[in-house]
Amino acid sequence: MAGHVYTSQVVWTGNRGAGTASYRGYDRTWDIAVPGKPVVHCSNDPLLGGDPAKMNPEDLLLSALSACHMLWYLHYAAEAGITVTAYEDAPEGQGEVGPGGAGRFVAATLRPQITVAPGADLAEAEAIHHRIHAVCFIARSVNFPVSYAPRFVIAD
Structure with a gap:
């Protein structure tokens, strides 16, 4: 099996001067830096x-799941002779928070147009969605169900 290595640098940017001396005394912010790519500024929920x-x-996480699905969809559509001229998704993730405050995703629905x-x-275009979970790196890595509610538009 071929391996892949991915790297990233996550740098906490929330030190207001006293570090974590008090729980409310620091920000939950950080930057994601991957060499050669724009820095992504992040915060907690x-x-x-x-x-x-x-x-x-x-x-x-939700964006990565959607993007991975999209890329495989485009691949399989091209192989099937289905010409896709536009693709956009409005995915939705459902989460829950347990009694101790720990949260997790319990499901996600991808809603590509x-x-x-x-x-x-269109039957083949729909069927492609159900093949992707078996190959998408991100979808294969999550431990919650992912469903699909695609909508198709015929180009003018």
């Missing part, structure tokens, strides 16, 4: 006092 203008871990060329086999 706004429900926990995070900055709503910054990406949080939950945003990143896919524009295809006239004459596309």
Whole structure:
């Protein structure tokens, strides 16, 4: 089996001067830096006092799941002779918080709107979604169910 190595640098940026001397005395912010790519400024979930203008871990996980699915979808569509001219997704993740405050995702639904060329086999276009979970790196790595609610648009 071929291996892949991914690297990233996560740097906490929330030290207001006294570090973690008190629980409320620091920010839950950090930067993600991958060599050669723009820095992503992050914060924790706004429900926990995070900055709503910054990406949080939950945003990143859901976005990664959606992007991985999209890339495999485009691959399989091309192989099947289905011409996709636009693809956008509005995924939704459902989470729960346990009695001790620990949270987790319990499900995610991908809701892509896919524009295809006239004459596309919509049954095949739909069926592709159900093959992706077996190969998508991210989908294979999560421990919650992922469902699909695609919508197809025929290009003008």
